[in-house]
Amino acid sequence: MIPARSQPKSGWLELFPKLWRWPKLLCLCIALLSKRARDGLIRTPELLRAVWLMRRRFFGSHTSLGNRLQDAAAQASPPPPNPEHQLSRGHGRAVAAFAVPSYAAGAREAYTRRYVADLARVQSMLPPESRWIDTHCHLESILYRTWPGGKRPRVMDNEEPMDLLALVESWPPGLEACICNIAFQRLSESWGRMSEWEWLTETLPVLQPGTLLGSKIWFTIGIHPSDADRWGSDAERHMCSLLSHPRCVGIGECGLDFSFDHKGNEADLQLRAFRAQASLAVETGKALVVHARQAEQLCFQVLSETVPPDHPIHVHCYSDSLEHALQLCDVWENLRIGFTGCITFALEDKGKSKGRGSKGRGKSRDRPEHFAALVQGLPLSRLLIETDGPYMCPEPFRGQTAHPGHVHRVAERIAQLKGVPLATVMAVTRESCRTVYGI
Numbered sequence: 001m002i003p004a005r006s007q008p009k010s011g012w013l014e015l016f017p018k019l020w021r022w023p024k025l026l027c028l029c030i031a032l033l034s035k036r037a038r039d040g041l042i043r044t045p046e047l048l049r050a051v052w053l054m055r056r057r058f059f060g061s062h063t064s065l066g067n068r069l070q071d072a073a074a075q076a077s078p079p080p081p082n083p084e085h086q087l088s089r090g091h092g093r094a095v096a097a098f099a100v101p102s103y104a105a106g107a108r109e110a111y112t113r114r115y116v117a118d119l120a121r122v123q124s125m126l127p128p129e130s131r132w133i134d135t136h137c138h139l140e141s142i143l144y145r146t147w148p149g150g151k152r153p154r155v156m157d158n159e160e161p162m163d164l165l166a167l168v169e170s171w172p173p174g175l176e177a178c179i180c181n182i183a184f185q186r187l188s189e190s191w192g193r194m195s196e197w198e199w200l201t202e203t204l205p206v207l208q209p210g211t212l213l214g215s216k217i218w219f220t221i222g223i224h225p226s227d228a229d230r231w232g233s234d235a236e237r238h239m240c241s242l243l244s245h246p247r248c249v250g251i252g253e254c255g256l257d258f259s260f261d262h263k264g265n266e267a268d269l270q271l272r273a274f275r276a277q278a279s280l281a282v283e284t285g286k287a288l289v290v291h292a293r294q295a296e297q298l299c300f301q302v303l304s305e306t307v308p309p310d311h312p313i314h315v316h317c318y319s320d321s322l323e324h325a326l327q328l329c330d331v332w333e334n335l336r337i338g339f340t341g342c343i344t345f346a347l348e349d350k351g352k353s354k355g356r357g358s359k360g361r362g363k364s365r366d367r368p369e370h371f372a373a374l375v376q377g378l379p380l381s382r383l384l385i386e387t388d389g390p391y392m393c394p395e396p397f398r399g400q401t402a403h404p405g406h407v408h409r410v411a412e413r414i415a416q417l418k419g420v421p422l423a424t425v426m427a428v429t430r431e432s433c434r435t436v437y438g439i
C-alpha cells in the first residue's frame, strides 16, 4: 500500500502523465479512461484534459493539435483538490483503485439523471391511472447494501445513500407499493447492521396508516432456505405474532434451493422448514412465497402434500423448467410465477449467479433464451413482476442496487416478449397481485 501522504494533492488527472515511464500502467490508465468515457461516466472536458496531459509528457512540445487540446482543456473546470486519493496493491502488482470524490460525483449525477429520465419515459408510455406493485424485494439489503455487489466502489461511490423515506419518495407515481420479504434471521452479509427480522422490528413502528411509508410497504415473514437451520419453535412463535399485523400479506420466502452444494443435513433442514411454513400458510390463510431452485420434484411433492389447490402461491424469481411451471399452474389455480430483472439481461450474459459452490448456474437455465421461452410459454395471467431487489437489477441499470423503482423494466420486457402493450402487462399483473396477496 502506498501511504496516502505520498500521493499528489493536485487532482486525479495529474497522475496519468506521472505514469508515462511504465507502459503497462499507462495502458491501464488509457483503458480505464476509455471505459469510463464509453459508459458516459466521464465528461468530455475531463477526457480531453487527460489526453492532453499524457500527450504533452510523451512529445514534450506543442503541436497545432496540442494547442487545440490545450485550449479545450483550459475551458474545462480544474479538478478539485483530492486529499482522499488512494492507491492499493493487489495480487503482487500495483493496481490503481481510484476512490475519487470528483469522479464519483459525476457518476452519481449520471446515475440519477438516467433514473429520472427512465421514470419520465415509462410514465409517459402509460395511462395516468396505471398502477403496479413490486411483489418481491428486500428493503434491508437495499438500504444497507448487504448484497455481494453492495460494497463495490461502483455502488458505494456512484449511488446516493438513502434512508427508507428517501427511497420511497424516489419511486414513480404509478408504483403503488412493494412487498418486502423478511426471510433472514442471520445477517445477509457480514457488514450488515442487523438481520432482516431485526430490521422489521425496528421499521414496523413507522408503517403507520395514513403515512407514505404505511401505504407503500407490505411485508411477508418467513425463513429462507439458506437460513433453514434457524427454523424452530421460537421462529414459528415470532412469525405467528407478526401474521396478524395489517401490513403482513404472506409467509416466506421459504422453499428448497439445491442450486448450491449442501453440507451435512442441510437438505433435510430445508425440507423441514419448507413443510412447516407451507402448513402454517394454509392454517393462517396467508399467501405462500416459494423460493425453489433445481428441486422441482421435491417442491411439487411438498406443495401437493400441504397446500390445497385454491391456496394463493407466489413462486418467485422463477428459473426452472417451463414444464414444471405449467404443472404448478395446472394444479394450483391461484399460483403465480414471478420474474425479475434476469429476464432483461442481454444475450451475451452468462447468468445471474456465479457464486462459489454453485452448480449449474450460469448455464442453460440462466440464459436469456430460457427466460424468453418461460415468459412466452406461460399465460400472462399467471405472471407477477418483481425485482428481488437489491439483486439482479434490470437493464439498463444492471450492476446497481435494484429497488422497486426499477420493476417497470421487468414489465416492459414481458410486454416485448408477449407482443402486448405495457399497460396490459401492468393491469394483468396488478390483478394477479390482488389474487395472491389480497392487495
Ligand SMILES: [Zn+2]
Pocket (backbone or CB within 6 Å): 136, 137, 138, 181, 253, 388
Ligand atoms: Zn428474495
